[in-house]
Amino acid sequence: MASSSSSSARGELEKMGIDQLKALKEQADLEVNLLQDSLNNIRTANARLESAAGALNDLSLRPQGKKMLVPLTASLYVPGTLDEAGKVLVDIGTGYFIEKTMEDGKDYCQRKINLLKSNYEQLFEVLAKKKSVADEAGMVLQSKVRQLQAATTP
Template identity: 75%
Template sequence: MASEGAVLEKMNVEQLKAVKEQTDLEVNLLQDSLNNIRTATTRLEIASNALHDLSLRPQGKQMLVPLTASLYVPGTLDDANKVLVDVGTGYFIEKTMAEGKDYCERKISLLKSNYDQLIEVATKKKSIADDAGVILQAKLKQLAQTP
């Protein structure tokens, strides 16, 4: 980080503005990605819990089946050991209950790993943006004081 500060010190005002704007933009994009990962992780955790609850229900059990987020239709549980797993872009794969749970857990683990890596990158970018802002303010103040 010390070397980045030295590099930033050598930049002129316009270069510092560009670095600050670019890193601020990158931080915002990373924050959006972090929010998307949190949302996806929450959905997978809900799906994993739903699979667990479904595995506890007896065959022939009457239940409401979600067609959309707000539309449910009555249905009967035929085989709780087979589930359809949404693997993205409209593709579904039939899996056993155990395979479905394993799929959810692996995806959650992957997302949490990606989240941790993005946090590190976002923290570094935020630090660079903050350093550039401080140096930029100091240079602008210095320019304002010189006749």
């Protein structure tokens, strides 16, 4: 089935002119680049969530009253004392935070990680199809250019 759809797609590409093929290839390449950027963003977000889940796990093991460094920014830490390890603030985006129990915070991170993995897999499938279209259009374009050159060369 996949080979018949691939051959019919190639047949459709064969019917196109050189300019149309160039435009299709450029569009497909642009979409491939955008999808790759999206995949990289998902990987980055997933790494951050896994780091947050690890931090929550580490925090849950610390006793109350434990002295620690609290991150204010990526490079600025201030000394602090663990007051209540049972509750955490969860950043839900755009500057909004929700207070949750430690278990709910861990669950939130795990659900987000699972969602990102699912989105990654779906985007990866779309990327593979777009790459296939771009490659196929490139091959047909090269073939047509060679044919044109052969026809114009005495």
